[in-house]
């Protein structure tokens with residue numbers, strides 16, 4: 053099917069909101085243009101703001117499911133897709149290397165069919181003191197042998213993002229070897245000092261995994277990972293913009309710092325969603341740990357039944373975009389870029405996150421309140437079920 057979608061306000065490849073049109077053929081964008089669209093019987097004028105479909109580089113679940121199996125993963129993908137996330141990485145929480153390799157292989161059919169973009173290993177090479185909702189008993193160090201076990205395994209071709217605490221024994225060498233192998237390395241769940249973080253960035257790390265969360269705070273005598281991550285041009289900064297993980301003033305501060313050091317396009321919105329995203333409050337698990345979700349906030353359940361660490365979010369990227377614009381005062385151009393082209397670049401995906409010829413025809417239309425209205429996935433509008441869009 054050949055169709056032209058036009059909008060008076062669309063996120064252009066230059067990162068601005070302006071009149072723009074895309075011609076779609078099959079599941080790809082064939083042709084694009086600024087300004088008024090060509091006359092055509094296949095022209096569809098979009099009423100809202102047109103954006104590429106959202107790219108979520110860090111999510112553990114949604115729709116009540118996790119990435120524990122191919123079937124469950126399909127539920128996660130469908131739940132997020134309805135709210136505009138047309139590209140996802142499956143984030144796996146810490147486990148033994150054998151378990152992670154098996155979980156990764158189990159998702160191979162979805163990666164090979166293109167339903168899932170790739171796999172993200174959030175661990176197991178994380179700092180115990182900054183483990184957040186990761187199971188302490190399965191954390192390990194990135195020894196040369198452990199890194200080899202990943203890189204020499206066929207599953208490594210499915211993994212394109214790994215989060216590492218670089219201060220662990222073997223950490224810097226691991227960052228270097230993973231980066232050289234084409235895997236994007238994120239610094240996260242870390243107690244790294246400022247200087248170790250700079251070493252890791254020099255060794256090839258490309259981002260901060262959920263900046264501010266599960267790392268040392270920005271302290272004047274001990275700046276930790278946050279300062280060098282903010283200051284280094286070219287380094288991407290993941291933010292969980294749900295109103296729980298990061299204060300809106302800190303969200304603005306991160307964006308301003310990025311803008312002063314390389315550009316606002318360094319910010320990457322991630323959901324870090326667990327199973328309750330696009331689902332209801334209740335009791336869930338994350339990597340084998342019990343999680344209780346109340347009023348959309350996910351927390352570990354402590355042994356005495358109390359509330360523990362924050363355990364992921366219940367966000368969708370659509371909600372993160374809306375929160376950034378409405379609550380944190382970020383411009384729509386910057387928020388949409390942070391949900392589309394920036395995550396795609398962070399994890400090396402070049403067919404998504406942009407309205408350019410050759411890219412997949414994944415589109416989102418947002419209304420004046422910055423809520424997602426319509427979603428196109430691979431050239432097809434997803435059936436409009438307005439109850440899903442909030």
Ligand SMILES: [Zn+2]
Pocket residue numbers: 174184241262266
């Ligand atoms: Zn995390």
